[in-house]
Amino acid sequence: MDDKRAHAFKSCWSLGEVCEYCGESANGYLSRCCVCNYFCHTKCVNFVNVPCEERKRMHGDSKVTNKASCMSASSDISHEEGRHIFHRHHFTRPAYCNVCREFVFGVGKQGYLCNVCNLVVHDKCLQYVEGNGCKRTVAPPNELFHHHWIEGNLSVRGDFGSVCILCNSKCGSNAALVDYRCCWCRKAIHTVCKDFYTETCDFGILQKLIVPPTMISIDTAGNATCNTTKDMSPLIVFVNKKSGGQQGKPVLATFRRLLNPRQVFDLSRRGPNPGLDFVQHAPQFRVLVCGGDGTVGWVLEALRKRKMTPEVTTLPLGTGNDLARTLGWGGGYGGESILTWLLNIDRAESVKVDRWGLFASPLPVEDSEPVDVYTAISTGILTDDSPRGSVKSSLVAGYAPGGPSTMAAAEAPAAAAITSPAPAEPTDSAAATTPASATAASTEYAPEGTKQEARNAVMYCEPDETSEEELPFQEEDEKSADEVDSALLSAVLAFGSGTKVVNVINNYFSIGIDAAIALDFHLKRESNPGAFKSRVGNKLWYVKFGANAFFEKLPGLKHCISVEVDGRLLDLPDCKGVIFLNLPSCYGGKNLWGSGDADRGFTPLKMDDGAMEILYIKSAFDLTQINANAGLPGKLAQGRSITVTFLTNTPLPCQVDGEPYLQDPCVLHITHLQQAKMIARHVV
Secondary structure, eight states, X not given: OOGGGSOOEEEEEEEEEEOTTTOOEEEEEEEEETTTOOEEOGGGGGGOOSOHHHHHXXXXXXXXXXXXXXXXXXXXXXXXXXXXXXXXXXOSSOOBOTTTOOBOOOSSSOEEEETTTOOEEOTTTGGGXXXXXXXXXXXXXXXOOOOOEEESOGGGGOSOOOBBTTTOOBOSOSSSSOOEEETTTOOEEOHHHHTTOOOOOOOGGGTTTOOOGGGEEEOTXXXXXXXXXXXXXXXXXXXXXXXXXTOHHHHHHHHHHHSOGGGXXXXXXXXXXXXXXXXXXXXXXXXXXXXXXXXXXXXXHHHHHTTOOOEEEEEEOSSSOHHHHHTTSOSSOOSOOHHHHHHHHHHOEEEEEEEEEEEEEXXXXXXXXXXXXXXXXXXTSOOTTSOTTSSOEEOOGGGSTTHHHHHHHHTSHHHHHXXXXXXXXXXXXXXXXXXXXXXXXXXXXOSSOXXXXXXXXXXXXXXXBOOSSSOOOOOOOOOOGGGSOHHHHHXXXXXXXXXXXXXXXXXXXEEEHHHHHHHHHHHHHHHOGGGOOSHHHHHXXXXXXXXXXXXXXXXXXXXXXXXXXXXXXXXXXSOSXXXXXXXXOBTTTBOSSTTOBGGGTBOOOOTTSSOEEEEEEOOHHHHHHHHTTSOOOEEEEEESEEEEEEOBSSXXXXXXXXXXXXXXXXXXXXXXXXXXXXXXXXXO
16 A cells, blocks of 8 residues: 555554454454554454545545534535534434544533434534535436445444345444445445445435435526436425424434435425425425424415425324324324334325315495493393394404403404414414414405406415524515416405405314414413423413313304305304314314214215315313313214304404414305325325
């Protein structure tokens, strides 16, 4: 070997070491390089064929002056190609620094781990890491793609088999930085076998889901585009880091290690649009949404607006996760193997799920003076036995449990924000599972309806999400009249002048006591977001606000609304809440409809039958029984076209898929919008 590239070996005494050349244990006198810490048996020194300069290049040839030059400060993958994304990490298994090759020891977060390639370094060694040594995410189209080997720490990289692909012997069994694993195909190989292995990387067991770097192109503006072929169906991953128990950050890092980082998108950055731009030229693809059901609804709506029809599935990070329960993915992610989850997606079946449009049109103008329902009940003017529509009731924000105290809250800025149409990210509420946060329909209607007004109505609402740590991403609505969604436009025109789009329903829509409890929860979370960071804690808050409902005298909905199903006016019983149900799972796993009722002509609920089920809740006690699985709400009807007319001149608490808001007086229309393609492990 050239003297300039030779190791500077020095004899030293050591116990429990492993020869880096032959992989055998070594005790006693060893030879260690003073420059790069390469060590081996004294008898193996003459056979070492790894130059010292090459090892210095692999593990930090030159010292950089700033840690930021070798790592990305943000979790966004739009960093420079090949740059590591390090984060402080607590190692639960023995780990060795890829720079100095020493054991990473300490208490707590002992060192740094790259989110993309799993390179391990000490804090003191971070400045020596090669700046562009992370795995490549883009490559020339005709290039043979080679393995990206990372040395040692095979046990740190999760639950993958560690058998050498060349000799079929176990890898990484010695306590040292030995052997290699490819961070694309996850295959392992011995140090001594690596020089004899010449095959290219085939991306391993996830090859059907990974977007190969050779099929990604970058334009002059730096935007990446997927150019897969017709026989490929890669997976695009969207992660909402704010959902439920704040599990999104580690999930985001895991997907970037297993897949191509350019096919994994953080929704808190720029929403779903960058991901959809990435696959706009792909013949077919699949979508995985990591978040609550509200996040799923947000992505489904973005896909519908672009007229994209891929199969969509979910990894449930929310609190209720009713859509995920219905599709057989469980009620919440509990730290299971992401690799197993990805393999299950590849084996799952395709199903369809109904989605419904919620529209609001103005009430007919009347001259009668509004009467406050609380005042009417307390003075005896109105009772629960009064005929429907006997007075024009006023159900202000005080409808929510908390009565008069919540009335004052209705005038507060927080409540005003709820009735504002400004978009925000879904927060995936506790008892509710599909937050695509609805905004109240405006009562300021144009006197004359035109086609352009209808187009403006379609562009009225964007899918919402709220962010606790960052400013919410807001999409700029620059659509021309010709680009407006034709399905929503036809519905707006059908319902007459002044009709507005309120939201899209994936799971359920409700009016009354359950929405009032959710509204109290929402206001409390907005005022103190730090107290709502766990799935269990969120449910306990719901229990607290639900208990308050027992001490409030709330008016019956039969005095406040009328419901028409397929042209037939329903005779509402004395009830405090009405639910319009689309999925068999609601309120965090409750099957509210049951198995149907053949005697009354009610069929079992199906998520793809083009019909909605209407139920009612009599009281707060009935709601408690439902949440305790000790009772079911009453069945009212099944239908395909639903109209809800307000008999009050003041707002009512409502919720769409668990996100509460105050709905101004109007006529609400619920109509079938589309059927989304979903991926189900097994259908509930």
